[in-house]
Every structure is written in structure tokens, then in C-alpha cells.
Amino acid sequence: MPVYKAPVEDVTFLLNDVFSIERYNNLPGFADATPDVLEAILAEGAKLCEEVFAPLNRVGDLEGCTRHPDGTVTTPKGFKEAYRAFTAGGWMGLSVPEEFGGQGLPATLNSVMQEFLSSANLALGMYPGLTQGAIAALIVHGSEAIKRTYLPKMVEGAWTGTMNLTEPHCGTDLGLLKAKAVPNGDGSYAITGTKIFISAGEHDLAENIVHLVLARIEGAPAGTKGISLFVVPKFLVNEDGSLGARNGVSCGSLEHKMGIHGNATCVMNYDGATGWLVGEENRGLNAMFVMMNEARLAVGVQGLAQSEVAYQNAVAYAKDRLQGRALTGPKFPDRPADPIIVHPDVRRTLLSIKAFNEAARALVLWTALNGDVAHRSSDEGERRAADDHMGLLTPVVKGVLTDRGFENAVKAQQMFGGHGYIEEWGMSQFVRDARITMIYEGANGIQAMDLVGRKLGKDGGRAVMSFFNEVGAFCQENAGDETLKGFVAPLQQGLGHLQQATMWFMQNAMAKPDNAGAGATDYMHLFGLVALGYMWARMAKAALAKKAQGNGVAERMDAKLLTGRFFMERTMPETATRLARITTGADATMAMPVEMF
Amino acid sequence: MPVYKAPVEDVTFLLNDVFSIERYNNLPGFADATPDVLEAILAEGAKLCEEVFAPLNRVGDLEGCTRHPDGTVTTPKGFKEAYRAFTAGGWMGLSVPEEFGGQGLPATLNSVMQEFLSSANLALGMYPGLTQGAIAALIVHGSEAIKRTYLPKMVEGAWTGTMNLTEPHCGTDLGLLKAKAVPNGDGSYAITGTKIFISAGEHDLAENIVHLVLARIEGAPAGTKGISLFVVPKFLVNEDGSLGARNGVSCGSLEHKMGIHGNATCVMNYDGATGWLVGEENRGLNAMFVMMNEARLAVGVQGLAQSEVAYQNAVAYAKDRLQGRALTGPKFPDRPADPIIVHPDVRRTLLSIKAFNEAARALVLWTALNGDVAHRSSDEGERRAADDHMGLLTPVVKGVLTDRGFENAVKAQQMFGGHGYIEEWGMSQFVRDARITMIYEGANGIQAMDLVGRKLGKDGGRAVMSFFNEVGAFCQENAGDETLKGFVAPLQQGLGHLQQATMWFMQNAMAKPDNAGAGATDYMHLFGLVALGYMWARMAKAALAKKAQGNGVAERMDAKLLTGRFFMERTMPETATRLARITTGADATMAMPVEMF
Structure with a gap:
């Protein structure tokens, strides 16, 4: 039976140490989310996901849903009770304004909960997830009558x-x-x-x-x-x-x-x-976009979520499965073989997933915090900047986190050898479930076109320039810091590649839009690498500071820094390949006659 | 219903124009395989796969196998008849020596047939595939009594x-x-x-x-x-x-x-x-390795096979599905929308699969021809060189063709949008079937370790040096050819990266074997890229020569050259990233304490 433990500690590190959530206390709802309240909410949410949602994941896969001749549909055994536990806990309205019956807490918290739910049981988590999206759309675009009629029942989860x-x-x-x-x-x-x-x-x-x-x-x-x-x-x-x-x-x-x-x-x-x-x-499309943008971010989170739960199970297996000996000699000579986690290729695989997950979680929370600012700040400039960020990062979060999330589920499955292919172990389900996230809410090719074709040039490139400035400023500020050198240097290089790619589009895609289309997916991933690399640089900085304060967190912060180092060494070099592909242009891609495919 | 058409024309181009199969006429069995015979065999094999095996692919997926209380197992409806058609056609013994009841034709032909069979119906093709592997092992290691008892029945397919x-x-x-x-x-x-x-x-x-x-x-x-x-x-x-x-x-x-x-x-x-x-x-392991090596190559072919059939279906869908307009304006203004094959991102995706498939097919045939030389040549030096090649390339073919084959099946599925996720369309099955090829006959991490840990250093690096020499000589010989510049230059660069990586292992992995383990998978893929790039360079050269001869093949040869150009521009740049990863070494990978994963 697959395991799942919600990564609460990692979330509190991000919210408190990396993003200093207390700086947002001026926003409605944030002052209520004191560190104690936050911790209590996350613990409660984790419990629901680990104990109620996760045990039903395989049940749902095996049973599926049944349509009866009268058109009614029955969900898998236990789903109804689990959904009731979710609504009874008030989770549906966690970040819905109080005037509509919600708790008005930061939407950022809801993103955290979406990850936990989607890791525990993606299929079940989708029912409330879609409801929250519909609530968001009705709040923005519904008439008073519509709001009055539907919202209270939806927020309590009855509908x-x-x-x-x-x-x-x-x-x-x-x-x-x-x-x-x-x-x-x-x-x-x-x-x-x-x-x-x-x-x-x-x-x-x-x-x-x-x-x-x-x-x-x-x-x-x-x-x-x-x-x-x-x-x-x-x-x-x-x-x-x-x-x-x-x-x-x-x-x-x-x-x-x-x-x-x-x-x-x-x-x-x-x-x-x-x-x-x-x-x-x-x-209508305009109104639906509220729900779609909300859903796109949530789907990105689902990609991360499948990567996380698949990773946790792969780690458990790698510690347990005895097979072969370490290249440097037996690590457990009293056992018939070493656990496979001694093998460099297994560790490399696991670390590549772990290093992605932690950065992706940071990217989600950074973007979610911007979402809260965009919706709740009283300062127009702040709102606009945050909204720019949301618009720019939404396709990146959706496209990159789901492409990578699926890849990672596959890698985690691979750790099980033949057992990974057998349904009983649950790894196949993570892969099969993760696969949809690359498709729905706009297939990832569409996300790439949204980024390159719409978001880059919007408002004269204001959003992307602001992103470049922020990352560039971080690099500059920390360039002299020896302890961060392994993070700043590759980030700077990745940012350079991203800027070159952006420049190349400006020079080559105006007259020939196919040059943008043929490079869009690589650009989206290049953007994602830089965004994730930036997250690692910020996490590393926060980890170093936290470690310096003592409090017995040294081991955890060292692991954080090591994971980050792995990302910078093993994942960031991909930026060069992405840039090289983009700048070859669309000629070879477009020249092939249709009948010769 | 998914489509499948065996790529016979591509195979004859490879055998006749790229690898000049007539040069092998001195080997037993090859003289019988005249161009006419070859074409007739391929046409017959294609027909069996397209008309008998392929229509049962989805049936097999839906029905599966059933075990009865008495331990007997029933295969899906139609499998028995299809298997009988296979054995009746004499396919089991196609390349088995005549003394054991086979036809003694080149084993290379059998590799071609394995691709067709695995594209058409992987699950069904495995039954004869395993039988052929067992036949090979018994021929080499079985006693006379065992050979006499088992081989005739196995070669006729009764057992x-x-x-x-x-x-x-x-x-x-x-x-x-x-x-x-x-x-x-x-x-x-x-x-x-x-x-x-x-x-x-x-x-x-x-x-x-x-x-x-x-x-x-x-x-x-x-x-x-x-x-x-x-x-x-x-x-x-x-x-x-x-x-x-x-x-x-x-x-x-x-x-x-x-x-x-x-x-x-x-x-x-x-x-x-x-x-x-x-x-x-x-x-026993030694004896079993005959079957395992045979099987590893066959599994590499299965990876290619799933990539090919998934590609064919994605192309058909992309030509048919109307959605959106070309970035440069409507291509079919009289229709409600353009077929999605007008979109650069769709073309890029399809071409990346096509460019892989054609090079992978070349790599398979090149290696299979070496297998025939290793087993049939009367010249000891030739046999040894061919055997070196087989040993070196087997893990590359198995690991790279299945990793990429699966990725490509996923990409092809992506072209269908939401329909790709629905089982009725068949794309999910290609992905699910392709997934096993990365696992069985030695998970791909094991292939990478076999390459780096065993094959590289074997006989003082004789095999890998010979590979470098061959590719290097090709680059040198053709360096002055302007028409091949787009192929030779990136191949040369990729070869340089591979040689640097090899050197880095020599300098850094002797004392610290973890450095080899942590870089093994990237090395295997780097090797694969160079091998595939070399295949493209040779195909391009053959295509240019064939085009110059006239005979109305210009359009097909131009498509070949364009596909190759796409590979050199869009796939080869990956070699730099692979090298960068390898040379970061194992420190970050090995330093993480087990309990911090």
C-alpha cells in the first residue's frame, strides 16, 4: 500500500523562512494566519489527506465510477464519506471571503492544501477543486442573485x-x-x-x-x-x-x-x-478565464503533487529493497545485499525528483502569495505587479510542473524495477494519474504558446522585464557571497540564456511567428528552469540564515543546501540546450511537406 | 481504431543504400537474400503485422489473459490464430540455421520483423520473441540431446x-x-x-x-x-x-x-x-546471457516499435483534427479551422519523434548486421570487431531506444489532447505498453552501468576506441563536403563531448567509482545521441547520393535530409548538457544522508 506524508515542515520553511509570510500581515486574512494558526491548519489538513484521502486512492483506481441506466453516477466506495469529512472541516471555504461563508484565510493556504489533497488522492481532490474554481468565477462575475443562490451552498460543499x-x-x-x-x-x-x-x-x-x-x-x-x-x-x-x-x-x-x-x-x-x-x-470566455486560470495553477500543483507522492514511495522502496552492493564495498555486510539507495544511479534519480519538488513547491507558494496580493492588496501598484507575475507564471507553473511531475512519477516508478509495472504497488497509478495534468486545462503546448504568444509581449513586456529585474537583482546582491556562489553563478547563467532566448524571439519572431511557435515549448521549460533555479537560490539563502541561528536545524538545512546544489549542478545545465534549440529557428520544422510526415 | 503501416521503404533504403547489404554476400545466408527476396519477405511480413497482428492489439489490452483454477491460461481472442499464422509462415525460424529447421536468412531480417511485430502488437509479439531467444541459447549451450529434443519443435513454433x-x-x-x-x-x-x-x-x-x-x-x-x-x-x-x-x-x-x-x-x-x-x-549466467543479450536488443527494438506506431497515429490525427489557424494565416480558409499539423509546436513534436525513429531503425540494423558478422563471418578479426560492437552497443540500444521510445509514445499521445487520455483511441495503450521496455531485461539504470562499468574498459577499451575511430574517420572524410556540413559539424561536436566524458571517467572514476555510477545514465544517453547522430550523417550521405541518381526519389530523399537536419539542430545540442552533468561528479549525489531523502 503506497505511503504518503504531507510535507508540512517544508511548507512552513517556505512560508516563514523563505517568503516571510508575516510581511503580508497588512492583507485581509493574513493577520489571522499567525504561525500557530498556520501550523494547526496544516497539521489538520495533513491528517485529513494522510488518513482519509490517501487510503482511498487505490480503491478509486480499481473501482472507478459507475453510470447507471438512469444517468446517475456512483463514485468509488468511501469517496462520499471522505468528501463529507472535507466539507465538514470547512476546507471548501478556506480562502473564500467571509461574506460568502468562507474563512477568508490566504489563498496560499489553499494551494498548500491542494498539493496535499492531490498527492493523497488526485481523483477525489478534483471534486472540491473544481467547485473552488467555480466559486471563484461566480464571485467575480456572478450577479447578486446568482451569488446569493449558489455560493453559500457551494462554499459549504453541499453543492x-x-x-x-x-x-x-x-x-x-x-x-x-x-x-x-x-x-x-x-x-x-x-x-x-x-x-x-x-x-x-x-x-x-x-x-x-x-x-x-x-x-x-x-x-x-x-x-x-x-x-x-x-x-x-x-x-x-x-x-x-x-x-x-x-x-x-x-x-x-x-x-x-x-x-x-x-x-x-x-x-x-x-x-x-x-x-x-x-x-x-x-x-463568456473572459468570465470563464477566472476559473481557468485558477484551475491552471491548481493543475500545476497536481503535477508537483504526483511527483511528491511518487517520490516518497520510491524512497521507501529504495531504503527497503536489498539488491547488489555499493560500488565502494558493502555498506551492510551483515545483510544479504545493500538497500538500493546506496547506488549512485538510484540516488541521482531520487535527488533529481526531490530537487524539483522542493523548488516547485516554492514556485507554487511564491505565485500563490502573488495571487493573494493581486486580489487583496489595497495598493494599486502592488496589485498590478502581482497580477503581472500571476499572468506570466501561470503557464509556466501549469506546463513545467506537469511535464516534470509526470516525468518524475515515471522515474520513481523505475526505482521499483518490475514491481513498478505491477498495479498492486501503486506506482503505475501515480504515472497514469499524473499523465492527465499535462493535458487538461489547456495542453502544455497551449501553455507554451500562451507564454510566448501572449504573456511575453503583454503591456510592452512589463511582466517579463520585472521578472528579469528581480532575478537579476538577486544575483547582483548576492554575487559577493561566497557561501551562495554555487547557486548564484548557475542562476546568472540560466538567466542569461533566458534573456538571450527572449531577445531572439524579439528579433526573429515578429516577422516570422513560426519561429516563436517552434521554440515555445523549449522557452517555457527554459523559463521554468530559471524560475526553479531562482527558488533554489532563495531557499539556499534562507537555509544558510536559518542554520546560522542554530536551533538544531543544521542537519535539515544542510540537506536543503545539498539538494539545491544537486539542482544547480545537474538540472540547470539544461538551459543551454533549450537556448540552442530555440535559436535554430523554425525552418526545418516548417519545411516538411504534410504528406512526407 | 489505431493504424499501422510497416515502414518497409525505410528499411530497404537502410539495407540497400545506407548499409549496402550486398557487401555481406560472403556471409552464409546473405547470398540468398537478394534484393527481390528481401522485398518479398518484408512485404509478406508487413502484411502479417498490419492485417493479423495489429487488429488484435486493442483486443489483447481489453481482454488480457485469464488463469483458470486448474492453472491453465487463456490468451485473448484471436491470439491463437494469429500465432498460428506466424508459425505457418515460417517466421519463427527465419534466421535459425537450416540444420535446426530454420531458413538460415540474416538475423538482421529478424530484427526488422521484430520491429514490425512489436509495433503491431507488442504483447502478442513477445510469445515468439522469447521463443527465438530460447532457441538461440539452446543452439549455443544445449547438448546434442537437448538440441535434438527441443529445437525442431521450437523452430516450427509448436513449442x-x-x-x-x-x-x-x-x-x-x-x-x-x-x-x-x-x-x-x-x-x-x-x-x-x-x-x-x-x-x-x-x-x-x-x-x-x-x-x-x-x-x-x-x-x-x-x-x-x-x-x-x-x-x-x-x-x-x-x-x-x-x-x-x-x-x-x-x-x-x-x-x-x-x-x-x-x-x-x-x-x-x-x-x-x-x-x-x-x-x-x-x-548458468553465462549461458543465459546469450538469451539476455538477444532479448536486450529485441527490447530496444520494441522501444522503437512503440515510438513508430504511436507516431503514425499522431500524424494521422494531426492531419485530421481541425483546431485553430496557422500562425501565418489560414491554410484551409474553406474549412472551419486548419488541421493541427499546421502548428509549429505540433510539427516540432512529430518531427522529433520521426527523426528519432529513423535513426534508431538505422542503429538497430547496423547493430544487427554486426551481429550477423559476429556469428557468421569466417574471418576471426571481423568476428571480433563485430562482437566488440555488439557488446558496446547492446546496452545503448536497449537503454536509449526504450527511454526515448516511451517518451515519444507520450509525446504522440499528447498530440491528441484529451482524446489521448481516453482508452478508445489507443494512444494510452502505446504508452502503457512502451513503459515495460524501460524495465524488463535489465532496467535501464542497469544498462547504463553495464555500459560504463563493464563495456567501456573491456579489453583495454578496444570496442569504444574502435567506435570513436569509425565516427571520427567519417567526420574527417566528409569534413570538406559542403552538402554534409550540417551533419558533420554537430556530429563532430557530439563526438567531442562523448570523448571528453569518457576521458573524465578514466581520470575520475578509477579512484572513485561513484563518479561513474552517478554519470552512467547521462553517459548512456550521450553515447546514444552520438550513435544516432552518426546514423543520420550516414543516412544523409546515402540520401544525397540516391537523390543525385534521379529515379524519382528526390522528394523522399529531401524529406530524409530535412528530418536529419531537424535531428542535428534540435536533438544533438543535448550532448552538451549530458557532458556538463557527468563532469559535476558524484559528490552532491553521494553526500545526502539516507534519512534525509
């Missing part, structure tokens, strides 16, 4: 949410979507169409399901400028808030997927279902 | 073979194995023990199953020097060759695996089963 974008013929290219909305004359609309790949579209965890649906109002312009967003509940809601008639939306079938079997991935049929407009007519 | 190495507590470290053999006094032995992960251990395709089993003869030395190899048939064989009593070996259970569901992966229980020694007492 869950979904996002309905994809149709059989369109996923990425939403301009092609066909679902239509016809005004009923009473302010509501009749929604008709088919949506596919709808996670948590139908299930037995909640009394009602609140679908956010993209559709085209009769007569709307073609393309993306004619798409509106609607709220379509499974059960209509009466004036007094009680549930009324069943709405004309139902689950037509469940998909058979490679993984996340515990989550119901539905084909949803809308057959004149009653819906209400969210936000403005024809501005 | 299949297996290899039994792994036990629950030992896989890589065979020195720990416990299965025991007690002499029966009549020349036979009673074999007792449990073997796990035995592919094709029990099934309904053949009348008898011939297990090759590693076990320890009573009183044998501990460790690897006390292991012997035995042949243990499922049914004992009477003097007249007819089947006798059921032997004391049975399938205890089937494993539930991530993929290759159509192949029965068995726990095999030996309960005093009667077996006969193959080769010398206590030299």
Missing part, C-alpha cells in the same frame, strides 16, 4: 461545481463551439448541446451540481467573440433555496480513461436546460 | 520458450537467487523454487512450453558463481518426441500490469520439476 467548455469537435479552439442558448423571455436561457470531458459532471457526493457552461446565444457573432457563460444547475433552485425540478442536463456516458478513474469524466447532454447568464453577453 | 530468472527477492542481483536443483541420479535434476515476472510462462498458443530456468545445484557456491541453467519443459518429452507426463511446474498466478495485458506474466512455481542442465554446472 459542487463543474466547468463545461469542450465539445467533440473543439477543445483548444473554443471559437468553434456550437452549444446554443435561447432566451426564455424570463431572463433565463434554454441551453442545448453536448459537452465532453466534463470532470465531476455527475456524481453522488453532493445534493446539487452547478455547471458553468459556455454556449452561444442565438444570433451571437461567430468565433470566440460570441460565447457566453451560463450557470446551469442539475436541480433548479426554488425561491426559498430548496431544490426544485430536475433540469434538462444529464450525463450521457462516462469516459474510459488511462487514469483518475475515481473522477467521473462525463459526456454531458444539455437538452434545453435552463441556465442563467454569468457576466456579460458574449464575454 | 514456445521462456526465460526464468527473477525471484520475489531478486531481480538485478541474481547472486541472491534461491531456486534449487537436486540431481535425480539419472542426469536430470529436480528443480524447486518460485519465479516471478515470467512472460509467456503459461498460455494456450503452443503444445508445450520450454522453460529456461536459473537455479542453484545443491552445494554450489553462493553468489553468481553457483548458478546453473536448466531446461524444464511443461510436458516431459518421450523418447520418440511425443509429449509425456505433465512436469511439476505450474503458473501460480498472473500479474496485474500497467500494460502488455495480452501477454501472460506469470508467477511460476517449480515443485521438484524435472530439468536438464544447459551448458556447464555453475556457468
